[in-house]
Amino acid sequence: MPHFEIHATDVERAKAFYGGLFGWSFVPMPGAEDVAYHLIEGDGIGMNETLTGGMMRRVADAPAPGSPIRGGTMTFDVENCDDSYQWALSHGGAEALPPQDYPGIGRCAYVEDGEGNVVGMIAPTEGEN
Numbered sequence: 001m002p003h004f005e006i007h008a009t010d011v012e013r014a015k016a017f018y019g020g021l022f023g024w025s026f027v028p029m030p031g032a033e034d035v036a037y038h039l040i041e042g043d044g045i046g047m048n049e050t051l052t053g054g055m056m057r058r059v060a061d062a063p064a065p066g067s068p069i070r071g072g073t074m075t076f077d078v079e080n081c082d083d084s085y086q087w088a089l090s091h092g093g094a095e096a097l098p099p100q101d102y103p104g105i106g107r108c109a110y111v112e113d114g115e116g117n118v119v120g121m122i123a124p125t126e127g128e129n
Contacts, residue, residue, distance in 0.1 A: 004051070004074055007058040008115040011036045013092065014055060017113050021088055021121075022076055026055060035059070043077075062116035065094060073110065075120030081107040084121045088113075 008014035015026045015038065024042035040046065040053035063070040078084040081099045088111040089095065096110035096118045106124035113119055 004053045004072075006040075006053070006055045006074075006113075006115070006117055007071075008055060008113075008117075009058045009062050010115065011038070011055060011057055014113065014115045017088075017092055017115075018055070018119075020091055021084060021093075021119075022078070029054070032056070058116070065112060065116075070116060070118075073118050073120055075108070075110075075122055078121040078123055081109050081121055081123040084123075085109040085111065088121075 006014060006018065018024050018040075019026070022042055024040050024045065026038035026040060029037040029039050036055075036057040038055045040055060045051050045053050085099050092114040093111040094114070096112050097108075097120075099107055099109040101107050104125060106122045108120060108122040110118050110120045
């Protein structure tokens with residue numbers, strides 16, 4: 001099963017950012033308290049879903065803001081790309097790539113999450129997934 005992980009210096013701040021942006025909830029994983037590991041649950045993510053995710057305390061210094069991509073990027077469906085992008089910017093995120101239309105795909109944007117990660121959002125073109 002595909003699994004992704006988000007590394008964060010401030011796990012509580014990152015949980016608030018991703019919880020607000022994508023509506024996710026976070027469940028502490030028993031036995032992983034030393035790294036503050038949380039399992040992510042939300043639309044299409046979590047137990048008995050096609051994708052699982054986790055968030056954990058970063059084990060080294062965070063990359064400098066604005067530096068090149070520092071790992072795999074994650075892109076998730078949103079209802080309205082522009083609204084989600086603005087929400088991210090007003091809740092600790094920074095611009096990585098402003099909303100743009102991609103014919104036959106949808107409207108997509110990328111933001112830095114304040115934790116050294118870049119995350120994408122896409123509002124698929126009607127009929128596309």
